[in-house]
Amino acid sequence: MTPTIVDSHCHLDFPDFEGEIDALIDRAAQAGVTRMVTICTKLKNEPTVRAIAEAHAPIFYAAGTHPMSAADEPLATVDELIALTKHPKLVGIGETGLDYHYASESAQIQKDSLRIHIAAARETGLPLIIHARAADDDMARILSEEYHNGAYSCVMHCYCSGPELAKTSLDLGFYLSMSGIATFKNSQEVRDIFANAPVDRVLVETDAPYLAPTPFRGKRNEPAYTAHTAQVGADVFAMSYADFAAQTTANFDRLFTKAAQYQVAA
Template structure:
């Protein structure tokens, strides 16, 4: 079975169809979903959604787009909220210079607070990176020097150097439907270079639906399409890719209940 390691089930795009999409995910072989926080102020809704479904877990954090909206969210706040049993990650946080919806120094300060929370809790930090590779690399190197922390480069669409540095620092790299797009050969080349034991699959739903659903609302069931392409890129069977990425999820998101491993067919 597969895991959708990054989706946004709380978004209004799913308000009228949430139960249906969860059922479709299960039917498609997506046995677990991690719904990712973008605003700490909306965390109560995300937590309630995770509490209501045994196959849904969540994160807590502030997206760089919203960093200026939540400058008062502290590392201590993140650590306290992360104590909930359904919270298995910190973030998403990072740098986005494409939209620049928050000042870059504000994004960086928020990113560092999230890194500190990941370091304290041991939960993986879900990193958002867009058009900010050099600054992101600099922060990752500096912060790792203060002490290691687990992390994921989510929805990877950056350059080969960020992938190389991420792997060097022990990060996981997650690929979304972008990998399936016709003009994404450079990204597929990067994916081919990532070791099988450091790969994750995600949808980032409701965004970035993979081929053949491109242009439509994305949902966790479509993670299978990205996994098929990733398997081809890696030269392995779909079953091998699914088993590897699911095992990676349990290593990366170490707070996930071990009882789920047998249900997901993961050797423990």
């Protein structure tokens, strides 16, 4: 039996996967990836992402405004985000966050958008899904300020920021998600950050179609490749693949409680 794992973050509505979802799910299942969360990055695309989740049993979804789109999309409202969470397969808020590498000119609207998403996560109890790039100080400050205004849960998706933001996030009880970046030869710092994290606070993901892990680096990523990242994760924690797969799956279910409950009810 192939150990089962979860791709906690992918983008299956992107054109890269058009007409391929059924085959993609089959390949994922062969690799042991039995569930996946596809992420809506612009709220106007939420109906399309929702339809993918509705049509395919292994797929759940989350919705929010990506920080790189924050300046070009209408600012979401807390009520608008909360309303979306009524759907039984919407299991997270985001992705949201801060990206000063590609979109530093929209820093203020990104911060405003982030706080709105945090408020929705706090209100609904669903986990916040964070994208952070080149914004460690502001991200740590806002996450901490908002947590002290009222607790919420969170995953730092595709974690490749610095050790200080990782420590802040972990101290707040948040989770770090390992992507294909952790498999790259030049990503020792990322592996070291994960090695210093509690293993019960780690998830795995693809961010497909981006960031394909070794040995597929530079090619289109897909959920099946979560297994390659998870193998590196097992090595980082000196665990067997089966044990690491079981641990990260348990972690996912603890954080994404709505997905876990849906699985039990199905």
